[in-house]
Amino acid sequence: MPRRRLMHWHPNPGATLNSQILAEACSCAESLGGTKDGRWKTSIISCRPITRDSMGAGGRLPPDVPGELLGVALHEHPGLYFSILRTHRLVLQADAAFPHVMEKLQSYKARVSLDFEGFQYQLGDFCLRIGKCAPNNSETMRGIIMEVEYYPLSSIEKSRAIMVDFFDIWQETLAKKSLPGRFIHVESNFSEYGLSDHYSFQHTAVQYATCLQQLMAVRA
């Protein structure tokens, strides 16, 4: 499947996020010749372990149980669900019933849900998805992200140069708006997750988990 690269907005020190940055990024896509062709959405669900009284003093967990599971739901593929165990560098691909399995097992419970959503633009061989990250049912913007998809190639290595070239053009165009920050791409270590050079949904899920970590770090 076509290779995708996820970037997030890194504000300058002291600067804040606002919808004007998002609007400028969208108009930048249009000025490059992009045609808006719909909306997109990805959700990340953070699941925490359910502690039980039987687990001893204060209901603490056994030390080797991970503190967090990340669920990723790609709305363009509603039949799929991904669960990421960062501590073990594991990305599980399952179907939409999997959250119900976890609920029945009563070992982890969904705590926070974040929606990444916005508009999608077609630009020649590329597809740009620009949007904001906000908690489910809240308008508070936690981040601004951009996904670039390159249709002709699935190989991550082979598409690296063209992705960098595209990003350079994008940065140059956006720089003219003098916005207080810039988009950055943080590499995900795909091989640590056992993923190959051939791009897949699991790569997308891992990139969203990496992006979330970056967004949370910026806020801290």
Place this chain on the structure above:
Amino acid sequence: MRGAGAEQISILVRTIVESKASSNVLRYFYGIGYKLDHEILKVGFAFRFQRGAQFTVTVTSANKMPKLHATDEAVQVTPGIQLVEITAPAAANNYNDVVSAVTSFCEYLAPLLHLSKPGNSTGIVPTAGAAAASLM
């Protein structure tokens, strides 16, 4: 089964949640703190069809393995005896219809099956061939 009418219903009702998963699913469950208790290899056939409800009929033998994941060395738990399971999903709004569809299908199949206790096979029903022919 619990509640009013439980004695009249001759089938087992369970809540089942199923999900497909990628091949790293065992490592995932070990990762979140589960430990392997036992494994069983089920070998057989599954049939799916619509007959008043969405049926799945499986005919399987359960097999134990001397070592973890050693599917080539599997040994039947009940040699010569297989498990026939007839299942259909039901929701609150079609529950009674599914129950009657499953019950009637089971009656339809009954002449073909002999109930056996493990270690004590009653063999194939002598009239199985004729019963099957009459059903077709």
